[in-house]
Amino acid sequence: MRYLTVTEYERIPRTEQNQKLLSRLQAFDESWCGSGGEPIFDWHDRRFVRARNYVGVIAVPGGAVEILPKIDKQGEAGKTRAQHNLLYMLSMTRKIVGEDRDLATIGTQKMPLLEQLIALFAARTLSELKRGIDHTYVTQEDNLRCLKGKLLVGQHAVKNALHREQLYCRYDDFISDTPINRILKAASRRLLFISKTASAQKKLREIIFFLDDVTDLEVAEHHFDDIHYNRNTERFQPLINFSLLVLKGMSPAWSLGKETSFSLLFPMEELFEEFIARYIHRxxxxxxxxxxxxxxxxxxxxxxxxxxxxxxxxxxxxxxxxxxxxxxxxxxxxxxxxxxxxxxxxxxxxxxxxxxxxxxxxxxxxxxxxxxxxxxxxxxxxxxxxxxxxxxxxxxxxxxxxxxxxxxxxxxxxxxxxxxxxxxxxxxxx
Incomplete structure (x- = not known):
């Protein structure tokens, strides 16, 4: 997989080495614009492609490009610092999960930005699930072999006239098949498909194992409206917010199919504005x-x-x-x-x-x-x-x-x- 790291407005040469990746990026950009987004790159010059004002990451089949804020000198050290600062700004503005201790751990590992974002999500999600999976009570009615909850006498007499060994009951079942768990499982499956890092893949598989009883769902935007947070579930809110970015970022449209393109992109002027406001507030x-x-x-x-x-x-x-x-x-x-x-x-x-x-x-x-x-x-x-x-x-x-x-x-x-x-x-x- 070919990774390119550029800063805002930096040029990517149209070399033979870059051509396949750039053609896929252009197809992604056209799809992005067709869904109402602003262009991510300027494609007008025959010699190079220029990044615009978005920062973040785009993954397409066979490669990925990370776009960093233009805040430091060119060179490996400057780009590393810009990458760390971008993660910090995204964390401060609650666009990704991760506190200072998480960023400190990730910062010691030399990984592409995409893998760092996945690692942060996987580590925090697994930690929260180990604290306790989200559950909810669901009222159910069914024929049972023993009394559970309340016996519904009228329905029992009708349904079980010939089956005295059964009892028709209404009861509350404590289940883990909740909207929160469905979304976390869907996001983890998507990221497992994208990640190339063994440690992140291991954590994502553990998450999916934890949520084995949860329905596999092709998540759409309206599923996020079904979530209502309380004191027990508010700890999952940053994870759900990031899952929204992940599941939307898989494609400019919600219907993904087998498409493997993925993006997490943020307009830098909006990120800078929100970062300064939240920093002063904190x-x-x-x-x-x-x-x-x-x-x-x-x-x-x-x-x-x-x-x-x-x-x-x-x-x-x-x-x-x-x-x-x-x-x-x-x-x-x-x-x-x-x-x-x-x-x-x-x-x-x-x-x-x-x-x-x-x-x-x-x-x-x-x-x-x-x-x-x-x-x-x-x-x-x-x-x-x-x-x-x-x-x-x-x-x-x-x-x-x-x-x-x-x-x-x-x-x-x-x-x-x-x-x-x-x-x-x-x-x-x-």
Whole structure:
């Protein structure tokens, strides 16, 4: 199986060695676009294929491509760090299963990204099943040789007039054939078909053995709607969420048949936005913040930019990536993340920040009456933070352009990263 590792917007040469893999990737990309997705690659150049803004992994018959975020220098060490950071960001945003201890274990093994994702799922699923398989009570009615539950006298008299040795009963059966177990079994079977690593295959087979009494099901999206979590089953929720990605990722369409193509893809700008919001929320105490004052996607704090004159209906919804309230409940800081690699100060004094981004933050500042407003970008060499004051006689709002360094191990170097985030927010990380 041929593996290729590239970063966002990196070129893959159309060599004879790559041609078979690229033709299968192109067929997958066309199918993906036909199902409503944005193109994963740019196919227009005859000399090479260029990755676009998705990160993750695509497996097709005979090979796989992993696309990593562009956060470090080219080379093996840079790609390894980018791979580790991608796993950390996916874990932080709950798109994959795995806590710090799981990532630490996986990080010591040199495996393709796809195999690492499978290993994380298999290890966590097996651990949870050993703690206890999901069960539920199902009411059943049947003829039995002995009394179980409640004897249904009327039905018994009709059905067993000639069979006095039988009793028609209604009883509750404690079964493991639940929607949660069906989905975990289906996902494990799919991943067993894909994985090439012996240790992961062994764990996936153990999972399937644990769930031997569970119905084999060709899972569709509506099956996930049948799950209702409670205190006993909420521990399975991250596994089910990942199973949804797995079973959808097997094909752009839900009907898979024997097709072996598979993908787990994430738009990098959305992943970066969610990662920063969840990171600040998780470490709110160290930033001296109250979690109830942090509003990701401005949930509970969304506003309209304009109102129509004749009926006062709101138009042009404003939805900042992150709003942090002050002690009085009014917005203290608005932060909008942008996954763009800007120009250096020497190339452009504005670093290539677009007018549209500035205008957007200007609208946020005025509508929310927020004094401090930040555009946050990934750091690139040669750039420096900028701070601007909005022009106006009665306005003192400012807009800042800030950066965070992602070319470090975000998991093991977390204290330095939190210190940097704290400085951006104007807060000291404890």
């Amino acid at each position: 470490y709110a105490d160290q930033f001296g913040l109250s979690r109830e004052h942090i509003h990701a996607q401005a949930i509970g704090r969304r506003e309209w930019l304009l109102r129509r004159e004749h009926d006062s209906s709101g138009k042009f919804r404003l939805k900042p990536d992150l709003i942090i309230d002050g002690l009085d409940g009014s917005p203290q800081l608005i932060l909008d993340t942008k996954w763009k690699h800007l120009l250096s100060d020497a190339e452009d004094s504005k670093n290539g920040v677009s007018q549209a981004d500035i205008y957007q933050l200007y609208a946020y500042a005025h509508r929310y009456e927020c004094q401090d407003n930040i555009l946050l970008f990934p750091f690139v060499a040669g750039v420096s933070p900028k701070s601007y004051r909005i022009q106006g006689k009665y306005c003192s709002h400012r807009i800042r352009v800030e950066f965070v360094k992602l070319n470090r191990d975000l998991r093991t170097d977390g204290s330095a990263f939190r210190e940097e985030i704290g400085k951006v927010l104007g807060l000291a990380a404890a």
